[in-house]
Amino acid sequence: MTTRSSTAEDRRTTTYASGRSHRARRLHVLRADVFGALTVLLVVIAIALWVRGGGIEHNVGPGSVPSSLGRVTGLVASVLLLLQVLLMARIPWVERTWGQDVLARRHRLVGFASFHLMVAHIVLITIGYAEAGRAPVLAQTWTEVTTYPGMLLATAGTAALVVVVVTSVRAARRRLRYESWHLLHLYAYLGVGLALPHQLWAGTDFTRSQAATVFWWGLWACATLAVIACRIALPILRSLRHRIQVDEVIDEGPGVVSVVMSGRRLDRAGLRAGQFCQWRFLGGRGWTRAHPFSLSAMPTGDRLRITAKFLGDGSRALKDLRPGQRVLFEGPYGRMTPERRHRRDVLMVCAGIGITPMRALAEHILNEGASFDSGRLRRPAVTILHRVQAPADQTFAAEFAYLSRRADLTVVPLIGRRSEHSSIFPGPDEVDPQRRLPTLVSGLVSREVYLCGPRSFMHEARRHLVAAGVPEQQIHAEEFQW
Secondary structure: OHHHHHHHHHHHOOOOOOHHHHHHHHHHHHHHHHHHHHHHHHHHHHHHHHHHOOOOOOOOOOOHHHHHHHHHHHHHHHHHHHHHHHHOOOOHHHHHHHOHHHHHHHHHHHHHHHHHHHHHHHHHHHHHHHHHHOOOHHHHHHHHHHHOOOHHHHHHHHHHHHHHHHHHOHHHHOOOOHHHHHHHHOHHHHHHHHHHHHHHHOOHHHHOOHHHHHHHHHHHHHHHHHHHHHHHHHHHHHHHHHOOEEEEEEEEEOOEEEEEEEOOOHHHOOOOOOOEEEEEEOOOOOOOOOEEEEEOOOOOOOEEEEEEEOOOHHHHHHHHOOOOOEEEEEEEEOOOOHHHOOOOOEEEEEEHHHHHHHHHHHHHHHOOOOEEEOOEEEOOEEEEEEEEOOHHHOOOHHHHHHHHHHOEEEEEEEEOOOOOOOOOOOOOOOOOHHHHHHHHOOOHHHOEEEEEOOHHHHHHHHHHHHHOOOOHHHEEEOOOOO
């Protein structure tokens, strides 16, 4: 009876949402719809140009059918390949629409689709030309590679893309360090670049008409400019403008350090609590490779902080940084910001070093002003469930204690080794999450929820929260994908 009354009160809780947040949600949906429609439109245009150029009418004679199918698959593969480049060019408005984790999944989906279509293009074209010339398939393959314009470059580009695809398979990624995978993944740009001469010299469908020439050159130009502008020019300009440098390196506990940085006009850098950037520390070990680290404190006009656990070469190198080292950054990235929520009160569920963005989010939300809720004027309440294996793993414990004295913050440490029943609740006994969660978090279903941790942890947490009555749209999470 008490549970039903509490739930009813939760359901009556006034939704925390401003006109700005509603507009942001509508804008997000509009952007997603526009980009999805643009993808379909580009594929349709590519096929329409092929049909207009006589692609269907030429299906007569030996080898014409596989050759025509090969051309269509090649055209669609080219469109998807360029869209794949655009998806990971880190275009700001595209990233704000979906977030890095969704973009990475779509990049992966589009990438595998374009690769399979590219393989189909190679096989079908070779079979078609072999039938037309009455030549063995292997002999025809050798003739194409050695005599057709741009084919040697295209073959090298295909080999580069094969390397990228093979190392993108999950089984292969598990065996690679992030740094090695990132270096190999750069071969995708090489593969795309080497394919261009073949398409322009040997692909008559790309140059058959003025409309086709404008379409394909325009698509290539957009992809190239997006990479140059968003991956190279914009990060350099922002870094020069804000002049970020290392101020201090702080030991936060076993294998965890924070890097405090200073800079100019950081309030104009667009940094928000809950976001991350790609960082390069000039003069340090491995500075040529960017590494993603989250903000662990609410950024100010002249200072910011990141925190990381030693999980790879990039994070281990942080402990060797020295005050005064210059910093290049790309970003910010990520949509798990305070503005994303539509409820005042918040629950954060995190595991281990996943507490890093939660620390910044909690500080930002607790500093917000009071608002009316169920007839009462009060400031936001934040509860954090922090899953750790040992008490020493409670990063920021002292800072959370300070914040809890100033605002309505409750931190619930879930300490112990992972059980066979749950990755969230420790201990040997099986726990019913639907009963346990409401006892840990007051007003559970009326809170906005942020998740951060390993993929399996977040999936389990989401499942338990939904089962406990939290609406799916109130749960926010971003997975680090690579």
